[in-house]
Amino acid sequence: MSRLNKDVRSRLDQIVDRKLHVLLGDANGADKAVQTYFKERSYPHVSIFCTAGQCRNNLGAWPVQTVAAPHKARDFEFFAAKDAAMAREADAGLMIWDGESPGTIVNVARLIGRGKPVVLYVASSQSFQTVKSSSQFDEILRSCPAEIRTRIDRYVAEHAHEYAHPELFQ
Secondary structure (H helix, E strand, C coil), rough: CCCCHHHHHHHHHHHHHHHHCCCCCCCCCCCHHHHHHHHHCCCCCCCEEEEECCCCCCCCCEEEEEEEECCCCCCCHHHHHHHHHHHHCCCEEEECCCCCCCCHHHHHHHHHHCCCCEEEEEECCCCCEEEEEEHHHHHHHHHCCCHHHHHHHHHHHCCCCCCCCCCHHC
């Protein structure tokens, strides 16, 4: 999602009005669109998370949080390292999901597994969903393609020890 609709911009405006600190990824798509929005607003309270210190995007020249890479291959796990770091440091999440990206939905799992609430904007339905429980998470996953659900289930099983409440995913 390279463009933000008025509903998403309104949520971002609330963040700006409240002067909240934003932890933001460096990916193309939603991360880059949100970076563009905050840059246009000259919003200073942003930290960009990059794996191995190699930022793909940092449009506002904000401070960078470098996350160690699990290996050299630039695959799902490589980029997921920064997402995991953001989930550990964040108090809550506001995420934009295209309904297919496994990275976004896995990070929802990370946050609620740590007892942190998430507001998820689902682009395909143009709706916001608050996710705080396993039943709410499962409801969202029911709409995922089987391939993505399998990837999420595998990730959660492999990383259950990282969660404050791993029982949410059993």
